[in-house]
Amino acid sequence: MNHPAFVPLRNTSLPHAFRYIRLERARDHDHPEGDSKTAYIMIAPLDAQSRIDVEAWREHKEACRVVRKRPGGDDNLGHLVHGPGGSWRFHYDVLGPRPTNPATISVTRSSIRANISRSAKPTA
Numbered sequence: 015m016n017h018p019a020f021v022p023l024r025n026t027s028l029p030h031a032f033r034y035i036r037l038e039r040a041r042d043h044d045h046p047e048g049d050s051k052t053a054y055i056m057i058a059p060l061d062a063q064s065r066i067d068v069e070a071w072r073e074h075k076e077a078c079r080v081v082r083k084r085p086g087g088d089d090n091l092g093h094l095v096h097g098p099g100g101s102w103r104f105h106y107d108v109l110g111p112r113p114t115n116p117a118t119i120s121v122t123r124s125s126i127r128a129n130i131s132r133s134a135k136p137t138a
Contacts, residue, residue, distance in 0.1 A: 028077055031059040031070050051085040054104065058094055066094070066102055080104045 035056040039049040057079045059070035071078050071094065082090035082104070092106035 028074065029059060029070055031061065031067055032057060032074075032077065033060050035060075049085075051083065053083045055081045055083065056094060068096060071096060082106070 035058060037054045037056070039045055039052040041048045057077060059067040059074065059078070061067040075093065078094035080092045080094055082092070090106045092104050095103045095105045097103045
């Protein structure tokens with residue numbers, strides 16, 4: 015996941031609220047077992063309710079990153095963006111391939127499986 019467009023993160027430079035979050039494709043009609051190779055990996059600050067902390071995001075926007083992973087394709091690198099009405103979006107604005115169909119990501123419990131670790135990994 016290292017990419018020259020990203021300055022490496024150091025755990026010591028981020029507040030403790032930052033987490034490594036992996037969202038994988040959940041089971042559905044076309045993928046009855048889900049798909050762990052289709053995923054979004056984020057580095058983002060979470061509050062006590064496990065929601066993205068807006069204030070911490072504002073202070074550390076450059077550290078709030080996303081990687082879009084697809085089997086057989088290049089990783090798409092981008093940032094977490096705060097949208098209207100409190101929504102969150104991924105913006106693929108850094109060097110590297112861009113998705114062919116960029117879209118607002120709407121995350122629901124039925125469409126993802128999430129793995130949230132206690133600390134941000136330094137190489138995302």
